[in-house]
Amino acid sequence: FCFFRVYKKTSGNGQLTLYLGKRDYVDHVDSVECVEGVVKIDPADLGDKKVWVHLVCAFRYGRDDLDVIGLSFRKDIWIKCVQLYPAADHKPAIAPMHTTLLTKAGEQGHAFTFDIPTNLPCSVTLQPGDEDKGKPCGVDFEVKAYVAKEADDPDEKVDKKDTCRLVIRKIQFAPDKTGAGPKQEVNKGSITLEASMDKEIYYHGEEIPIKIKIKNDSNKPVNKVKVSIDQTTDVVLYSADKYTKNVLCEEFSENVEPGASHSTTLTVTPLLANNKEKRGLALDGRLKDEDTNLASTTVLRAGMDKEVLGILVSYKIKVNLVAGGGGLLGGLTATDVVAELPLYYTLHILLKNLFQFTSK
Numbered sequence: 536f537c538f539f540r541v542y543k544k545t546s547g548n549g550q551l552t553l554y555l556g557k558r559d560y561v562d563h564v565d566s567v568e569c570v571e572g573v574v575k576i577d578p579a580d581l582g583d584k585k586v587w588v589h590l591v592c593a594f595r596y597g598r599d600d601l602d603v604i605g606l607s608f609r610k611d612i613w614i615k616c617v618q619l620y621p622a623a624d625h626k627p628a629i630a631p632m633h634t635t636l637l638t639k640a641g642e643q644g645h646a647f648t649f650d651i652p653t654n655l656p657c658s659v660t661l662q663p664g665d666e667d668k669g670k671p672c673g674v675d676f677e678v679k680a681y682v683a684k685e686a687d688d689p690d691e692k693v694d695k696k697d698t699c700r701l702v703i704r705k706i707q708f709a710p711d712k713t714g715a716g717p718k719q720e721v722n723k724g725s726i727t728l729e730a731s732m733d734k735e736i737y738y739h740g741e742e743i744p745i746k747i748k749i750k751n752d753s754n755k756p757v758n759k760v761k762v763s764i765d766q767t768t769d770v771v772l773y774s775a776d777k778y779t780k781n782v783l784c785e786e787f788s789e790n791v792e793p794g795a796s797h798s799t800t801l802t803v804t805p806l807l808a809n810n811k812e813k814r815g816l817a818l819d820g821r822l823k824d825e826d827t828n829l830a831s832t833t834v835l836r837a838g839m840d841k842e843v844l845g846i847l848v849s850y851k852i853k854v855n856l857v858a859g860g861g862g863l864l865g866g867l868t869a870t871d872v873v874a875e876l877p878l879y880y881t882l883h884i885l886l887k888n889l890f891q892f893t894s895k
Contacts, residue, residue, distance in 0.1 A: 547696030658820025
């Protein structure tokens with residue numbers, strides 16, 4: 536059976552009401568869920584103007600207050616616009632989603648559908664600092680209905696009261712079946728460290744077990760193992776800005792005497808809740824003040840233009856084995872053995888049998 540959660544937004548003058556059945560649209564790698572919506576139109580005071588609806592994917596890399604002084608820090612990556620009233624060439628096939636939304640909108644409802652290209656980026660937000668105002672930097676998608684004579688005339692000013700909009704998210708799908716996990720073996724100073732994971736993909740909030748094997752042929756005891764996870768964000772659209780932020784760092788007491796071997800499994804769970812204060816951390820796109828999570832790993836398809844993606848996100852796990860380091864000389868005599876594993880970190884799409892009408 537069908538289940539929808541309906542969102543709506545009404546323009547300031549009451550002429551337009553935008554309806555969407557959901558705000559998360561899944562990227563299945565080879566296809567993306569289409570955006571199916573309805574606009575309720577009151578034509579009484581339109582005059583010679585028309586009603587348009589567009590879907591835009593944009594990259595924002597500045598603050599709203601700078602737009603006021605004529606500096607635009609927003610770049611449209613992709614935009615699609617259709618005329619809804621008077622009726623023109625856009626005649627979408629009526630899907631179950633449309634049927635539900637048209638029931639809500641009544642006789643003045645007009646259906647529309649947008650197909651999202653597979654080469655567009657997923658929604659990503661860069662976590663703002665305490666003093667940052669306005670919309671955060673990142674990649675977002677927006678559906679907007681508006682009244683205007685032309686779809687995109689730079690000389691025509693569209694009044695805010697003649698528009699209504701809803702931000703949506705394009706999110707990365709994680710398949711249930713995953714491949715074999717990564718493994719690395721490192722030898723340094725007569726100490727061998729092997730680190731591995733059971734599978735390729737891990738989901739947000741899921742525990743990540745890391746198997747380690749230590750063979751200590753040195754004359755130093757192994758004292759501890761540090762596990763850290765780094766998020767690397769590559770902003771490729773407007774600059775070569777690439778930076779790394781730590782999202783997890785935990786220390787485990789693992790004593791391995793000289794000549795001994797040891798195997799164990801260390802479990803960690805990176806969470807946004809532990810990284811709320813880190814400005815610039817990449818998050819999955821946020822809708823208003825709703826909770827989100829650390830950004831998913833960017834999936835690069837063959838032949839894709841990286842610049843179109845705007846922001847690339849990747850993760851790396853570091854397993855750092857520390858041997859020696861005691862006595863008066865302390866860390867000067869310590870040996871660090873480091874193994875690195877790539878982490879494919881993403882959302883797991885859960886379907887919920889839910890029908891709820893929401894006005895926002």
